[in-house]
Amino acid sequence: MKNTLSYKTQTTLEELEGAMQSQKFYFDFMIDRKPLSKILGAKEDGMIGVLSTHKHGNYEIEKISELLLEKCSELENGRVMLYGCAECLDIMCGAITVKVEEINTSVIWSDFAYENEYEEPNFEPYKNIGSFEFDKETYKKLFTEMKYLY
Template structure:
């Protein structure tokens, strides 16, 4: 089941035209990710330039989903959003942040897709996508997932809308 929610409005007028800025939004998704999965998960998938990212993650042989879980795991979701906003410490070695986690427990020890989150006043970038865990200092680079840069204000607005949605439950 997919229903588009929480879109990111277009480019801010004060961003330089030379700055390549990707659209950032979220789509509600659900499903049993693998045959080993114990239960179906509802989650918000990251949509980058109109393309949901989870299918690319799954095509790389992973069974990870975004940490933005719906219907349970709200505290984990809040913490994940705080990390993406730079309001909590990164959870992975090397200052990296998990963007796709184990569909069963969200534990970094099971392996996760992580990025470096870089911020400026006007933008937020996700760089160097990789697969890693919390007991090795290295990660495996995922070249199928490109570096992306978002408008910082719209990125924060989109993620904070998820927090508002969770608080209303």
């Protein structure tokens, strides 16, 4: 049975070293109605979803295109960033990435890892999570519709 994928608006406002950080709104991926950020522990690591409201559209559309496999990933290893630094979403600050594959009538997210571009991807924290398999047509429809939000 395939997994269901949807999204939900989330917000974060955190205090870091006594100073309030700016409030961020982002879309969290929901897999079978469970927040992927919670499954992966992204919030605990100070990360937000890459589909946010503070990069002003072009960045998010590029990320959606990567998730749709319409555009090559910005990462040399071809993996796609799902969660990153709440302040800048820069891979150098650390990010949670995923391998995205299209196989027949499915899109599969697998091999979740922590990456920062100066060390090898660390799969260990997520070794017991996934793979998630989505219906290709439903997946493409979801992300194509999300492009219109930007």
